[in-house]
Amino acid sequence: MQxxxxxxxxxxxxxxxxxxxxxxxxxxxxxxxxxxxxxCLRRRRWGDCPALKQATPAPTAxxxxxxxxxxxxxFPRSSPRRCRSQASTGCGAQTSMLRPLVATxxxxxxxxxxxxxxxxxxxxxxxxxxxxxxFVPRKxxxxxxxxxxxxxxxxxxxxxxxxLREQFFEAYSDSFDLNSMDFFICSHPxxxxxxxxxxxxxxIIYATTRLEFGRHDQNIDWxxxxxxxxxxKRFQEWVRNLQALAKDPRNIVAANNAYDAAYIxxxxxxxxxxxxxxxxxxxxxxxxxxxxAYQPKRMRVLIIPYRTNLEFYPExxxxxxxxxxxxxxxQTPYGHPxxxxxxxxxxxxxxxEGLVFASIHWEYGHEFSSPAVFxxxxxxxxxxxxxxxxxxxxxxRQSVPMLVPSRELLLKWVSKYGLMWERVYGDPARxxxxxxxxxPNPNSFDSATVAAWLDTHDFFxxxxxxxxxxxxxxxxxxxxxxxxxxxxxxxxxxxxxQREYVRQRHEWQQALVKARAWADxxxxxxxxxxxxxxxxxxxxxxxxxxxxxxxxxPLPPDPKPGCAALREEWxxxxxxxxxxxxxxxxxHA
Numbered sequence: 238m239q240x241x242x243x244x245x246x247x248x249x250x251x252x253x254x255x256x257x258x259x260x261x262x263x264x265x266x267x268x269x270x271x272x273x274x275x276x277c278l279r280r281r282r283w284g285d286c287p288a289l290k291q292a293t294p295a296p297t298a299x300x301x302x303x304x305x306x307x308x309x310x311x312f313p314r315s316s317p318r319r320c321r322s323q324a325s326t327g328c329g330a331q332t333s334m335l336r337p338l339v340a341t342x343x344x345x346x347x348x349x350x351x352x353x354x355x356x357x358x359x360x361x362x363x364x365x366x367x368x369x370x371x372f373v374p375r376k377x378x379x380x381x382x383x384x385x386x387x388x389x390x391x392x393x394x395x396x397x398x399x400x401l402r403e404q405f406f407e408a409y410s411d412s413f414d415l416n417s418m419d420f421f422i423c424s425h426p427x428x429x430x431x432x433x434x435x436x437x438x439x440x441i442i443y444a445t446t447r448l449e450f451g452r453h454d455q456n457i458d459w460x461x462x463x464x465x466x467x468x469x470k471r472f473q474e475w476v477r478n479l480q481a482l483a484k485d486p487r488n489i490v491a492a493n494n495a496y497d498a499a500y501i502x503x504x505x506x507x508x509x510x511x512x513x514x515x516x517x518x519x520x521x522x523x524x525x526x527x528x529x530a531y532q533p534k535r536m537r538v539l540i541i542p543y544r545t546n547l548e549f550y551p552e553x554x555x556x557x558x559x560x561x562x563x564x565x566x567x568q569t570p571y572g573h574p575x576x577x578x579x580x581x582x583x584x585x586x587x588x589x590e591g592l593v594f595a596s597i598h599w600e601y602g603h604e605f606s607s608p609a610v611f612x613x614x615x616x617x618x619x620x621x622x623x624x625x626x627x628x629x630x631x632x633x634r635q636s637v638p639m640l641v642p643s644r645e646l647l648l649k650w651v652s653k654y655g656l657m658w659e660r661v662y663g664d665p666a667r668x669x670x671x672x673x674x675x676x677p678n679p680n681s682f683d684s685a686t687v688a689a690w691l692d693t694h695d696f697f698x699x700x701x702x703x704x705x706x707x708x709x710x711x712x713x714x715x716x717x718x719x720x721x722x723x724x725x726x727x728x729x730x731x732x733x734x735q736r737e738y739v740r741q742r743h744e745w746q747q748a749l750v751k752a753r754a755w756a757d758x759x760x761x762x763x764x765x766x767x768x769x770x771x772x773x774x775x776x777x778x779x780x781x782x783x784x785x786x787x788x789x790x791p792l793p794p795d796p797k798p799g800c801a802a803l804r805e806e807w808x809x810x811x812x813x814x815x816x817x818x819x820x821x822x823x824x825h826a
Contacts, residue, residue, distance in 0.1 A: 382408040392426060393451045395463040397800035398471070399792040404807065406435050406779045419756040420487075426451035428475045430482070434789075435782030439487040439752035442479065444497045445514070445627070447662040448504055454663040456559045467796055472665045474793070476505050481787040483507045487751045494625030495693040496660075500679055506671050512744050513701055514627060516608075517634030517734060524609070525738060529636065529731040531724035533615040537595040538640075538718065540576075540618045542628035543605060546659060547573035547620070554655035557682055570596065574654055575620065582711040589719060594618065611637045616706075616723055618714065621647070622659050625695045633702055636731035638723045640714050641696045643707040648691070652684040660687075701737070704729045 383404045394401045409415045420439040423430040427444045428451040434440070447454070453472035454460050482488045483505075491510035492498040498511040518525035547570035553560040570576060579594060597605060608631040611617055616638040619629060632639060642650065650656040664680040677686050691697065696705060704726050708714035776782035780791035795804070 496624040516630035
């Protein structure tokens with residue numbers, strides 16, 4: 238067998254690796270090159286494969302002839318991470334990339350996942366930590382003006398949101414660094430995109446959870462101290478602002494899951510783009526373009542995600558609302574009826590010898606650090622506590638066979654055990670001027686509402702997430718593990734992830750056409766990318782900017798006690814920082 242040509246040192250190396258891998262995946266390599274046993278290492282089934290517990294060699298990288306395919310030919314030919322010099326590496330495709338941006342997210346874990354957007358969106362670089370306003374890293378607490386680190390910061394801009402928005406605008410309106418940004422991207426909660434409206438830059442609103450988060454989310458217990466009778470009004474103002482943003486073609490309203498895309502349309506009438514979070518490698522990472530090898534090292538099937546909410550038992554969950562979160566520390570998931578059903582099936586003798594299910598807590602404890610460990614297991618079982626979670630995207634990008642509940646089983650668990658109660662953040666009013674929706678109000682806890690919206694669950698987006706193994710009972714899950722060629726399933730997931738990377742990259746670049754055109758026009762001849770005139774002056778105040786840019790009314794006065802005094806002191810030049818109560822560091826994505 239002839240060896241494949243050695244890839245070049247340029248950015249085209251990613252194409253060579255992708256083609257070599259696709260050659261193996263499509264059958265150009267002999268079965269023996271995938272391991273020592275055709276029966277066991279190609280089928281990977283319990284009961285007929287004693288070699289499962291033995292480590293197997295990785296597939297060789299020298300396969301010939303190299304087959305090319307549409308997926309290979311369309312794979313990105315360059316990577317921002319590898320391309321240091323466009324002249325020397327031939328990365329001319331990167332020249333039209335948008336450069337810096339200001340990004341806002343309040344949850345460090347979800348931000349870490351979503352920073353893969355830099356590659357997937359065609360962004361050549363992301364700003365330094367001082368401008369990435371995640372609010373979570375403590376090192377940024379002295380680098381961000383106005384906004385202060387206090388573990389809860391920014392979720393609702395409380396207690397004086399209008400004053401905070403004015404202070405933020407005054408602090409950054411004529412900042413040369415901020416005026417170097419091509420656009421803003423904000424997420425989790427998207428309601429805080431309101432901070433950036435008066436700056437006149439294109440805004441990407443990328444929703445990862447409910448629209449009312451940070452405004453009228455009364456079911457979240459740790460947010461209750463910041464809610465007031467003004468909260469419903471603030472949500473309606475946010476809906477009005479979002480509708481105004483959506484009318485500007487430079488701006489993008491998107492969601493990382495089908496449920497929130499439909500949710501946004503239900504409450505605003507805006508048809509949001511549905512582009513899932515990537516949460517995988519980029520065009521140069523081995524996890525995306527490297528050769529696929531199904532080599533489980535730990536023979537236990539892993540139950541994920543790390544947080545399942547199964548420590549709240551059915552009797553703890555109210556008919557309307559969230560359970561008392563003190564139960565989280567006093568009960569364990571292993572006493573939940575869903576896991577008890579699994580234990581009963583395993584004790585019943587229907588499971589083959591050697592098949593063991595293990596919770597990620599039991600397997601790794603607090604040492605769990607990366608979804609990459611999922612590859613060490615033959616398969617994972619995903620038990621949802623939401624309609625969409627970042628942990629699902631992370632697990633799927635690992636190309637590990639994944640078992641998920643079927644529609645019927647999910648509805649049974651919702652009706653019987655109150656599963657997925659965390660889906661409902663609040664119960665905001667729908668604007669009356671919107672046309673009648675065929676869907677019911679999503680913020681109901683009954684199983685009929687869940688059934689009406691269930692098609693938007695991540696598990697049932699077959700075009701985006703194919704090759705999931707849906708089980709209708711724990712007995713059925715065991716049968717699937719016995720009868721399914723898990724290695725083949727993992728391979729098909731890996732190939733799909735390669736195609737999905739190209740697809741999402743194209744979708745983002747198409748969506749950014751208007752923002753790109755605005756950035757190019759604003760730079761002018763001979764200017765550094767993204768930089769406006771040094772003589773550029775922002776509007777005099779937030780209210781004028783809101784009216785001139787989007788025809789929005791002035792900011793309303795802050796009614797909470799103490800806000801008027803803080804405003805007077807700020808207007809006199811004292812510029813006090815808005816005081817906030819300390820609270821727990823929460824991430825709900």
